[in-house]
Amino acid sequence: MKSRKRLAGFLFACTVALLPATALALSPQTRPVSASLAAHPPGAAIASGHHLATDAGLQVLAEGGNAFDAAVAVSSTLSVVEPISSGLGGGGLFLLHDARSGKDVMLDAREYAPESATPEQFLDKKGELDRDRSMNGPWSAGIPGLPAALVELAGKYGRLPLRQSLAPAIRIAREGFPVYARMAKGYASRREIMDRYPGTREVYLRNGKPIAEGDIFRQPELAHTLELLAAEGFDGFYRGETARKLIKGVNQAGGRWTARELAAYQVKQRTPISLDYRGWKVTTAPPPSSGGIALAEMLQILEPWNLQELDEAHRIHLVTEAMRRAYRDRTFFLGDPDFVEIPQKVLTSRDYAQGLRATIHPDKATPSDLLSGKPTPLEDDETTHFSIIDAEGNRVGGTQTVNLLYGSGLIPPGTGVLLNDEMDDFALKPGTPNAFGVMGYEANAPKPGKRMLSSMTPTFMESPDKVVVLGTPGGSRIITMVLLGVLGYDAGLSAQQVAALPRYHHQWLPDAISAESGAFSPEVAKTLEAMGHEVDLPGDEAAGGRGSSHVWGNLQTVAWDRASDVLSAGSDPRNPVGGAKVVIAADPPKP
Ligand code: GLY
Numbered sequence: 001m002k003s004r005k006r007l008a009g010f011l012f013a014c015t016v017a018l019l020p021a022t023a024l025a026l027s028p029q030t031r032p033v034s035a036s037l038a039a040h041p042p043g044a045a046i047a048s049g050h051h052l053a054t055d056a057g058l059q060v061l062a063e064g065g066n067a068f069d070a071a072v073a074v075s076s077t078l079s080v081v082e083p084i085s086s087g088l089g090g091g092g093l094f095l096l097h098d099a100r101s102g103k104d105v106m107l108d109a110r111e112y113a114p115e116s117a118t119p120e121q122f123l124d125k126k127g128e129l130d131r132d133r134s135m136n137g138p139w140s141a142g143i144p145g146l147p148a149a150l151v152e153l154a155g156k157y158g159r160l161p162l163r164q165s166l167a168p169a170i171r172i173a174r175e176g177f178p179v180y181a182r183m184a185k186g187y188a189s190r191r192e193i194m195d196r197y198p199g200t201r202e203v204y205l206r207n208g209k210p211i212a213e214g215d216i217f218r219q220p221e222l223a224h225t226l227e228l229l230a231a232e233g234f235d236g237f238y239r240g241e242t243a244r245k246l247i248k249g250v251n252q253a254g255g256r257w258t259a260r261e262l263a264a265y266q267v268k269q270r271t272p273i274s275l276d277y278r279g280w281k282v283t284t285a286p287p288p289s290s291g292g293i294a295l296a297e298m299l300q301i302l303e304p305w306n307l308q309e310l311d312e313a314h315r316i317h318l319v320t321e322a323m324r325r326a327y328r329d330r331t332f333f334l335g336d337p338d339f340v341e342i343p344q345k346v347l348t349s350r351d352y353a354q355g356l357r358a359t360i361h362p363d364k365a366t367p368s369d370l371l372s373g374k375p376t377p378l379e380d381d382e383t384t385h386f387s388i389i390d391a392e393g394n395r396v397g398g399t400q401t402v403n404l405l406y407g408s409g410l411i412p413p414g415t416g417v418l419l420n421d422e423m424d425d426f427a428l429k430p431g432t433p434n435a436f437g438v439m440g441y442e443a444n445a446p447k448p449g450k451r452m453l454s455s456m457t458p459t460f461m462e463s464p465d466k467v468v469v470l471g472t473p474g475g476s477r478i479i480t481m482v483l484l485g486v487l488g489y490d491a492g493l494s495a496q497q498v499a500a501l502p503r504y505h506h507q508w509l510p511d512a513i514s515a516e517s518g519a520f521s522p523e524v525a526k527t528l529e530a531m532g533h534e535v536d537l538p539g540d541e542a543a544g545g546r547g548s549s550h551v552w553g554n555l556q557t558v559a560w561d562r563a564s565d566v567l568s569a570g571s572d573p574r575n576p577v578g579g580a581k582v583v584i585a586a587d588p589p590k591p
Contacts, residue, residue, distance in 0.1 A: 036563075037562040038562045041391050041393060041567050042585060043567055043583045044058070044390045044391055045387075046074065047570060047578070048387075048571075048580075049572075051578065053075075054386075054579030054580065054581050056074060056076075057386075060160065065164070067390035068096065068153050068157035068159075069158040069165045072153050072158060073165045075398055075400060076088075077168055080173045080177075084183050084187075084382065085383055085473060086146070086384045086400040086402055087407070087418050088417045090400060090402035090403070090407060091110045091142070093289055093400075093456045094149055095459070095460060095469075106271075107149050107268075108145075108270045109149030110422075111142025111143055114255075114257055114448065115448040122134050134421075134428050135404060136408055136421065137255070137408055138251075138253040138410055138419075139423065140423045141410065141419040142423055147238070148237075149267055150229065151229070162230050162233060170227055171223075173218070173222045174218065176216040177216065177217060178216060179217050181576075183213075196409065198413055202411070203221070222415070238263050239262070248412065249415065270337075273348060275296045277300070280463045280486075280490065282461055285457050286337070287453075288335065289455065290454065291456060292457065293329070294330050294479045295326075295457060296348040297326040297356065298322040301353045302487075322360075323483070323506040324508050325356045325359075326479070327508040335442075336452070340442070368508050369511070383399060383401035384399070384473050385397070385399045386471075389560055399472075401454075402418060425444075428446060430442060430445060455477075461486060464562075468557065470485045474552050478553075480506070481503055481555060484503060494568060495568040497570070499580075500570070500573050502519040511534060513528065513536065515536065516551050556571055567584075568582060569582050
């Protein structure tokens with residue numbers, strides 16, 4: 001109720017404060033349809049953040065599995081080879097399309113707050129937010145959801161037994177894989193935290209020597225944990241030996257987990273958000289992700305404008321204004337839908353988008369201060385994504401995470417399971433900036449059993465002649481990267497071009513466009529500044545800007561063009577170990 005009132009007030013304030021954008025060309029909203037369309041893909045395509053995970057998925061497909069079995073193989077292998085980004089100790093959101101029923105569903109395997117994790121637990125003696133507790137070690141970890149998602153994917157949607165689709169991950173955990181630069185660099189930056197815990201030291205300092213690029217990294221304890229999961233399913237992780245070790249390790253490190261809360265973990269089936277954008281059906285992540293609602297708002301604000309016909313500065317201006325408005329709403333209205341009332345219908349409606357569009361000036365930036373409210377969370381850059389389509393037309397977009405680099409840094413001894421630090425995604429102290437300099441509010445306040453707000457945005461796009469799966473890691477920038485990806489596909493780019501697109505981002509506050517190198521030229525930046533935008537280009541940090549001397553994201557996407565019957569896969573060139581592969585089926589399924 002409160003949020004509806006706030007929403008109405010916000011709309012009124014915007015409408016009276018700003019001029020309508022009447023001078024912009026509107027565009028047709030339909031796409032041409034080809035005469036003959038393939039009924040199913042000619043093979044399969046997988047794109048993921050590590051080539052070994054992509055190969056694991058292809059192996060399982062070759063053994064007779066479908067996209068859901070492949071998702072188990074890719075997800076579990078990423079958990080082994082990308083501990084920096086995701087793992088069994090974390091969670092994820094998995095968007096599924098079942099070709100036979102035509103149905104889409106999102107598996108919500110987000111972590112939830114343990115019973116002990118009340119807001120007071122995250123305050124120090126002075127009542128300030130204890131950042132060490134929220135980001136590192138036992139109190140930062142939510143109850144993991146990823147293992148339950150693997151069981152659900154295999155049991156409800158896959159064709160192969162779990163032990164078969166987990167086999168590649170178990171083998172790689174036991175035999176090892178070469179440490180890559182990002183993994184070694186991330187370890188160096190988190191080592192101080194990771195060295196606190198004996199279980200973590202055992203894995204990352206095997207002979208007293210820290211992991212280095214090129215070393216073969218073996219995780220026999222993780223292989224054993226995966227074997228228990230393969231043999232016993234849900235109980236193999238959430239009850240019995242692994243559960244006992246997890247609880248003992250967390251509690252010895254000073255946390256408070258119980259057997260009951262582990263055994264009570266449940267994957268939730270959520271109805272995805274679905275909208276039409278210029279002839280595409282876009283299917284995307286509902287709460288507890290903020291991604292789908294924000295993406296729906298942005299696309300519906302932008303829909304009537306023919307972005308391709310605008311000059312670059314005006315195109316970036318309008319996209320930025322859509323980002324600004326959607327991120328403002330993200331801050332106030334979104335949280336775990338099982339705990340807070342979210343005005344989802346309103347936020348994703350065309351009428352609401354039209355109201356927001358009317359507040360956008362064609363040539364002038366809206367100062368974020370004019371949009372009532374306070375700053376929005378900027379999350380970390382970690383997490384990982386994979387996209388899969390199989391020869392039957394089944395699809396999976398999976399985004400999974402342990403939050404910060406190497407999550408909480410805590411591995412309960414004997415498990416090989418690096419726990420997440422997802423509790424930091426909650427607004428732990430309303431009105432106090434978190435580690436990323438931002439505030440949070442009631443909708444995303446922590447409560448026992450509640451899932452923390454996410455930005456993960458696995459997304460499908462379908463036009464009459466094209467099918468796309470896309471997603472990326474990148475904290476709060478995930479949503480704008482997916483937006484640019486959707487706009488890229490709409491503009492006719494290929495999967496690889498979409499993965500490579502230079503990125504820019506605006507999240508309401510701080511009130512600035514941050515851009516990767518190459519996102520736009522200095523001349524375009526000047527035009528944007530003349531419109532009233534603050535633009536942080538790479539290198540601007542020295543002058544106090546947020547800038548982006550680094551690149552961000554790791555977008556993984558697959559596409560099937562039904563008119564030409566061509567499958568393609570795109571892996572973000574920013575990540576040298578990623579893997580995008582297409583295999584053509586020798587014996588495709590009959591329509
Ligand atoms: N921890 C990153 C996210 O879920 O958005």
